[in-house]
Amino acid sequence: MLAVADSDSYLKWAACLLQDLPDGCDTELVVVRTPIAPSAEQIAAAVGDRPAPPVLSARALRRLAERSRPDVILVSCTGPVVDVLVSGVLDGLRPRPVFATGLPGISVPATEKAWLFRSGCDLFVVHSEREVAEFAAIAARLGGGGAVGLARLPFLRPRQERSGGDRVVFATQAKVPKAREDRERILLALAELAVREPGLDVVVKLRALEGERQTHRERHHYQKLWRELGEPGRLRFAAGSMQDQLSRAAGFVTVSSTAALEAIAMGVPSLVLSDFGVNAETINLVFEDSGLLGTLDDLTEGGFRQADPRWCAANYFHPDERGDWTGLLTGLVLSRSRVPAVSLLDGPEHAAARRRARLRVEVPPNMLRAGYRAKRRVRRYLKVLT
Numbered sequence: 001m002l003a004v005a006d007s008d009s010y011l012k013w014a015a016c017l018l019q020d021l022p023d024g025c026d027t028e029l030v031v032v033r034t035p036i037a038p039s040a041e042q043i044a045a046a047v048g049d050r051p052a053p054p055v056l057s058a059r060a061l062r063r064l065a066e067r068s069r070p071d072v073i074l075v076s077c078t079g080p081v082v083d084v085l086v087s088g089v090l091d092g093l094r095p096r097p098v099f100a101t102g103l104p105g106i107s108v109p110a111t112e113k114a115w116l117f118r119s120g121c122d123l124f125v126v127h128s129e130r131e132v133a134e135f136a137a138i139a140a141r142l143g144g145g146g147a148v149g150l151a152r153l154p155f156l157r158p159r160q161e162r163s164g165g166d167r168v169v170f171a172t173q174a175k176v177p178k179a180r181e182d183r184e185r186i187l188l189a190l191a192e193l194a195v196r197e198p199g200l201d202v203v204v205k206l207r208a209l210e211g212e213r214q215t216h217r218e219r220h221h222y223q224k225l226w227r228e229l230g231e232p233g234r235l236r237f238a239a240g241s242m243q244d245q246l247s248r249a250a251g252f253v254t255v256s257s258t259a260a261l262e263a264i265a266m267g268v269p270s271l272v273l274s275d276f277g278v279n280a281e282t283i284n285l286v287f288e289d290s291g292l293l294g295t296l297d298d299l300t301e302g303g304f305r306q307a308d309p310r311w312c313a314a315n316y317f318h319p320d321e322r323g324d325w326t327g328l329l330t331g332l333v334l335s336r337s338r339v340p341a342v343s344l345l346d347g348p349e350h351a352a353a354r355r356r357a358r359l360r361v362e363v364p365p366n367m368l369r370a371g372y373r374a375k376r377r378v379r380r381y382l383k384v385l386t
Contacts, residue, residue, distance in 0.1 A: 013104030016154030079117030105258030119144030120343030149325030191233025
């Protein structure tokens with residue numbers, strides 16, 4: 001398997017997913033050079049003990065695939081980059097590899113946009129039975145793509161009891177909350193907690209330090225906001241490994257970060273802030289009925305809690321034996337007579353894919369236009385960086 005990542009979160013996901021392959025698999029991990037490629041520090045944090053992967057241009061990636069002739073290419077990238085690589089840069093490889101892809105974190109609710117960009121892949125990996133059902137329903141409506149496989153989020157470790165710690169970790173999320181004033185409210189609530197509990201080390205865990213690239217653009221970076229607020233309190237900012245932060249945590253808080261699942265797995269009492277809405281736009285709809293939703297007032301009072309076991313079973317903590325992605329992948333590799341998946345964003349082939357699936361529902365034209373525009377932007381990025 002050749003795994004290709006384009007950004008920090010997708011690199012972490014790919015590195016972890018490779019560890020779950022059956023014994024005897026040969027793997028190689030690379031980063032494709034784009035404007036959101038991770039820094040050297042982000043790469044080191046994402047891959048752990050694994051050697052740092054090379055950062056390759058699109059042209060060099062094509063040459064590598066031609067030389068190594070992988071059975072599988074895991075395209076662990078943002079949606080537009082997945083589509084450009086599979087239907088453009090890596091198209092026409094002989095023998096054709098199986099193209100696998102997926103999403104690195106919480107994917108509820110499933111979106112048509114995520115499926116469209118990855119519809120040229122043979123296997124789409126998600127991480128809960130709810131996600132499998134939702135994406136399978138989208139596939140049935142739109143056609144394209146291949147199998148939808150279930151994996152355990154690879155960075156989730158078995159649940160374990162903890163004796164406590166002296167750290168409260170706030171995991172940022174680049175996209176939400178969007179408003180500057182909402183982010184300032186979070187920082188001030190964390191500072192108030194630090195005043196009330198002077199024995200706590202209150203840490204704002206960043207995906208990227210100010211000035212570093214990350215998967216999603218962050219308009220109001222927390223470090224910059226804190227500085228502009230005049231640093232009115234005792235907070236510490238840190239990047240690097242989330243697991244290292246959680247290993248010493250007494251509490252965890254976020255608006256919507258996937259790191260909440262890591263905290264649950266490690267038995268860290270947690271809080272998912274509901275002040276900014278609980279909906280698809282805030283990317284925290286999945287936490288309904290989890291027992292973790294709370295407010296900034298709960299945060300200032302240290303009101304962390306444990307997740308509901310029934311919610312855990314339905315969301316990301318399914319038994320390992322339910323996972324079928326490696327079995328599906330093996331079947332695709334062995335089945336050399338397979339019919340390759342066809343991207344729904346490739347013009348006439350979109351209609352052909354619908355006819356094969358005998359579907360009447362068309363992809364909304366505005367969504368296709370957005371997809372075409374994104375593909376053109378990514379192609380320009382890759383062309384410039386070859």
